[in-house]
Amino acid sequence: MAVKTRSRRIGPPSTGTTQLASRRLDQGVARYYRLYELLSAALQDGTIAPKSALPSEPELCAQHALSRTTVRRALDRLEREGRIIRRRGSGTYARPHKAIPRFCFDLNALPETLAALASCTTATTLRFEPEGVPAHLRAIAADIGPTAYLLERLRCSRGEPLSLTRTYLPEAIGSRIRRPIPTRASVMMMLDRLGPPTTEVSCSVGAVPADAAAARLLEVPLGSPLLRVRAILTDDSRRLRAVLESLCRSDRLQLKMMEPQPRAGG
Amino acid sequence: MKDYAVSRSTVRRALARLEVERRIVRKRGSGTYARGQGSPTSAPSDQPPGLTGTAGVPAGTTSRTIVFEHVATPAFLLDEQSAFGDTTLLIRQIRYLQREPVVLQTAYLPQRVGARLSRRQLKGKAGAILPLLAALGHRSASLEQEFAALPADPLAASSLGLAIGAPVLNVRAVARDPQRRILAYINFFYRPDRYEARTSVELGDATRQRADRRS
Secondary structure, X not given: XXXXXXXXXXXXXXXXXXXXXXXXXXXOOOHHHHHHHHHHHHHHHOOOOOOOEOOXXXXXXXXXXXXXXXXXXXXXXXXXXXXXXXXXOOEEEEOOOOOOOOEEEEHHHHHHHHHHHXXXXXXXXXXXXXXXXXXXXXXXXXXXXXXXXXXXXXXXXXXXXXXXXXXXXXXXXXXXXXOOOOOOOOHHHHHHHXXXXXXXXXXXXXXXXXXXXXXHHHOOOOOOEEEEEEEEEEEOOOOEEEEEEEEEOOOOEEEEEEEEOOOOOO | OOOOOOXXXXXXXXHHHHXXXXXXXXXXXXXXXXXXOOOOOOOOOOOOOOEOOOOOOXXXXXXXXXXXXXXXXXXXXXXXXXXXXXXXXXXXEEEEEOOEEXXXXXXXXXXXXXXXXXXXXXXXXOOOHHHHHHHOOOOOOXXXXXXXXXXXXXXXXXXXXXXXXXXXXXXXXXXXXXXXXXXXXXXXXXXXXXXXXXXXXXXXXXXXXXXXXXX
């Protein structure tokens, strides 16, 4: 499944250094796919409202500095997927989309969210074995030590992949986890059955391009945006229970959080 | 090539990109090597980001207001938040950390809140919208946030110095006053190599018991 590459540069000359830099960083992902992904996101989140017109092909060429062939390739794909309708002599329109059910992950209601996740999704265990902990996770949770039990799971809802999670468990905890790993329980539920319950979860949320493994398992093209959630689970005595890193498809999983605001001056 | 089942030219393209990002070194006749973790911009994702939280004004940042105008309320806001009137104050800003762009943010303020606001007042608060509103008597009591990973559109890409389609961290935030009235709807596009949102959730006995009952 080789991606065809073309060395010819298309579009108007770059005007500034920023653009030049971004051009170079753009190497490695097919151009049509970038446009496809943008339009796809706009159609899904309603930026391009159902039944409204998309920009014309020449407009898309100009806005994105792409050739007509590339623009057409992106539109062809959206048309094949039934997301747009092209009317000769009139234009291209967004099709009213069938609502894709998104799972709502609410950080403020973590126990409820995990219970709901456990009841309506399944997690397949891909790996469970002792493994070296990557340096970036050791940097945020030094207590984990250089090796830990790695539990890698792919979570799906009705066969559609939602997230890929790698959880590192300290050896003392990981060695007590019995196999087979249940497909319905969350990591926190499994851990809470074993000992002192998790009382604090520190999270960070970022965005990353899908690497080869994530792209294959989550069924997205290489380089697609994924939400990356890292979490550190600790118990009441602030002892580490687990460190995890989850890559989520944000078209299928909605991550929410409510932050109370400090009083003025706080 | 074998590992990923892709062609030679595709492999070269990927390596060329990593080289541009200064994450690998290619030595002729020897091989390709991972670089040591360099400056924050060259080894982004594993470095602690310079900013956290979305509500306040992060220290050491500057902002530039690129749009400040009253517009007809966009359809998506009328659908989601009926409290918006016919017109809305739109404020679009780029925020920088050490002169590097970190976030493109577009705020929509209901007429009730935005009508009396001036660009000069915003400048007086270093471009920070919620602190300015608080100073004018519209204190926000809560901030609901929704996170997504999206491909950068042309505006976000050019504002943040990214390629079109590169991943950005999107945060949609709704600030409400103590009476639960909407103060602002803000759409943030963060450069993911320069920002991640952080939060800590405490699981008290109350929440745990509730969950136990349900399961």
